[in-house]
Amino acid sequence: MxxxxxxxxxxxxxxxxxxxxxAVHSWRTRDLSGISLPMYTLxxxxxxCWFIYGLxxxxxxxxxxxxxxxxxxxxxxxxxxxxx
Amino acid sequence: MxxxxxxxxxxxxxxxxxxxxxAVHSWRTRDLSGISLPMYTLxxxxxxCWFIYGLxxxxxxxxxxxxxxxxxxxxxxxxxxxxx
Numbered sequence: 001m002x003x004x005x006x007x008x009x010x011x012x013x014x015x016x017x018x019x020x021x022x023a024v025h026s027w028r029t030r031d032l033s034g035i036s037l038p039m040y041t042l043x044x045x046x047x048x049c050w051f052i053y054g055l056x057x058x059x060x061x062x063x064x065x066x067x068x069x070x071x072x073x074x075x076x077x078x079x080x081x082x083x084x
Numbered sequence: 085m086x087x088x089x090x091x092x093x094x095x096x097x098x099x100x101x102x103x104x105x106x107a108v109h110s111w112r113t114r115d116l117s118g119i120s121l122p123m124y125t126l127x128x129x130x131x132x133c134w135f136i137y138g139l140x141x142x143x144x145x146x147x148x149x150x151x152x153x154x155x156x157x158x159x160x161x162x163x164x165x166x167x168x
Contacts, residue, residue: 018124042099043102
């Protein structure tokens with residue numbers, strides 16, 4: 001892998017795993033008042049579209065990264081919907 | 085644009101604009117306790133890497149989308165750092 005590929009891979013790893021501490025924090029604390037419902041609605045829809053896009057162009061990195069992010073974002077979204 | 089391009093464009097639009105309502109919500113309410121500091125740290129670093137990746141491969145969609153997301157995520161991150 002060249003430098004550009006490394007930067008792209010680090011970027012994908014960070015933006016995917018970033019939602020893990022948020023999902024854990026929201027699950028543990030049930031403190032959802034500071035979480036924006038429109039954000040997690042738009043974001044989950046968007047990540048769902050990225051997932052479908054990955055399937056359409058058969059790109060495993062896009063499918064896997066967005067599949068993981070979608071699950072984590074849905075945890076936060078469902079907790080928010082329960083605590084609106 | 086074909087169907088695949090449309091899905092990709094909608095995905096990019098949604099995941100970029102999603103952070104606007106969160107930044108506005110955090111700015112107005114100053115309610116940051118439910119926001120995960122590790123999430124916004126990892127996410128901002130990741131989006132910063134996507135921005136650099138966009139510059140390296142000279143992709144304007146990646147540069148613009150991640151430039152906007154980086155600014156919005158940094159608003160939430162800086163508010164969180166002020167309210168830790």
